[in-house]
Amino acid sequence: MSGPILTVDISQWRTGGEAASALCAAVDKSLQQAGFLLVTGHGIDPELPASLRAAAREFFALPTEVKEKYAVAVGGRGWIGPGMEANGYAEGTETPPDLKETYNCGAQTPVGDPDVDALWFPPDVWPAEVPRLHELFVEYCRQMQALSDDLLDLMAASLGLTGESNPFLGLTDRATWTSNINHYPAITETGPVEDGQYRIGPHTDFGTVTVLDREPGAGGLQVYSTQGGWADAPYDPTALTINIGDLLEYWTGGRWPAGRHRVLPPQVDAPDEDLVSLIFFYEANHDAVVTPLEKPIGTESGRSPVISGDFILERLDAITVAPTP
Template identity: 60%
Template sequence: MIPTIDLAAWRGGDTTIAATVDEALQKAGFLLVTGHGVDAALRAELRDAARRFFALPLEVKQRYAVRIGGRGWLAPGVEANGQVEGVETPPDLKESFAIGPETPTGDPTVDDVWFPPNVWPAEVPQLHAVAARYLAAMTAVSLELLAVCSTALGLPRAELAALASHPTWTFNINRYPPMTEVGEPEPGQFRIGPHTDFGTVTVLDREPGAGGLQVDIEGLGWVDAPYDPDALTINIGDLLAHWTGLRWRSGRHRVLPPQAGAPTEELMSLVFFFELDHDALVTPLQPPIGRRADLDPVVSAPFLKERLDAISVG
């Protein structure tokens, strides 16, 4: 259903991986990836720093509060991912800390939306340095994944990454509080409601749990996502699916609400949403690679902005 691929084997010339990737992204839009080279100690160090931030008093965290698209603390109640599917849902049961690229273009109309300055909490000074190391690793993994995807589509290896020379991206550290903190979920309320991501590849480092990640797989419906502590979970987003002429499926997923059988369960996910240059023109691949010949080209920034606006509450 959701296979595991070894990036080290791909680097070594394993020719079977391209077909595995193509099949998985057609059916589920998800993969597990090992051989990525991201040190487990770095992942643990970042979680530790993030937990120190989330444990701060509410009045301290509010100094760093932003809305979706901003850099800083996203409080509980500001986001409802299920709304991107056109369904009114209660807010997601989570809080997040958002970070973005520190590579402004010099154009205020672009930078205010896609490259605003990051906000680093003075109370947790180690967060900045460890996040910088982690994000450098995530960028490298994402570019390598685009190379894998190019190969899986039968394109030159550098084809997809050519539109990501000055990429936008968002990194969210998501904390999913326990039921003992948030209370009984409302009907239709999730830690993250059913949705697809918006960009090219999402690189997820997650923790398993009773109220964890589920994936919507063609022909099967909702299934628990497989977990491997050494692997990163990868899914593709709407922009890459569009680029493939809908050959590949934007990975639909959700994070279950806290469960009554595990009322003290708290989870934390490190979620890196990789995107293209803000002005990248994405022209869908035509058949026989693409499945559709009637899709229009799109520009990355407005394509993403429409979806971000849809999930904002209030």
């Protein structure tokens, strides 16, 4: 595929041999160029995301007063309504609120410390009106977590760090993660778009890897690369879109820049376009000490270690829209 974002078949890496070595080289190249990959051969049953997306649409179609029973603040578990996030703030850009609503769930591996568990492992909330959403979402996240662990192993191998040299070894056994189902309403529902407003403003994700199952659209995903600036992300219905976040950029000593991206606002020439994206944000254990890789793997040396949870919290706070007085 032309362009900075390459497609790799992860089943070839799982098999090993010469094909795996070539695939690792492609992973390294694509992540250096754009912080993004398309991954095929992942083994996820396509019926699972299709069923989850259908259940989510049932929930998002409920009246607002019903959805408000499950409303939470950014970082919570449940429904995050319109106007709650402005992802452009993470880059220091003041933008209008993002044109989306979200239902999310998260890691359920409490450590026994009430303060830690309340912050990183709060209980999920499930809508009684759409009971099948619970089972489908939990199973989807189980498969996404397994794939994310594979992706981190693949990325370590792409740096030539295998076995005991794998920098992620032992640091994701109680990983924090969140999975969002994002609903991007049509312009017939949102009304006119404000200047500088997006479905999701320009930003990078915060953690290690993000796994995205998306629907293509006129107001869809765009990726920034130094090679071509902003461009529509390539789409393959059999592939998952993978990008790396700020934590992994830091971990690799800047070798792999976090994938900068945005979701365009609804377009006037596609007035009925209504999209639903499934997004799995993976991190590391909340107390994992992340020690950046030095040269020659990293592009710079001397970065200080950071604690994963502190690193993520700082970024979550940045995108939360302050309530109007």
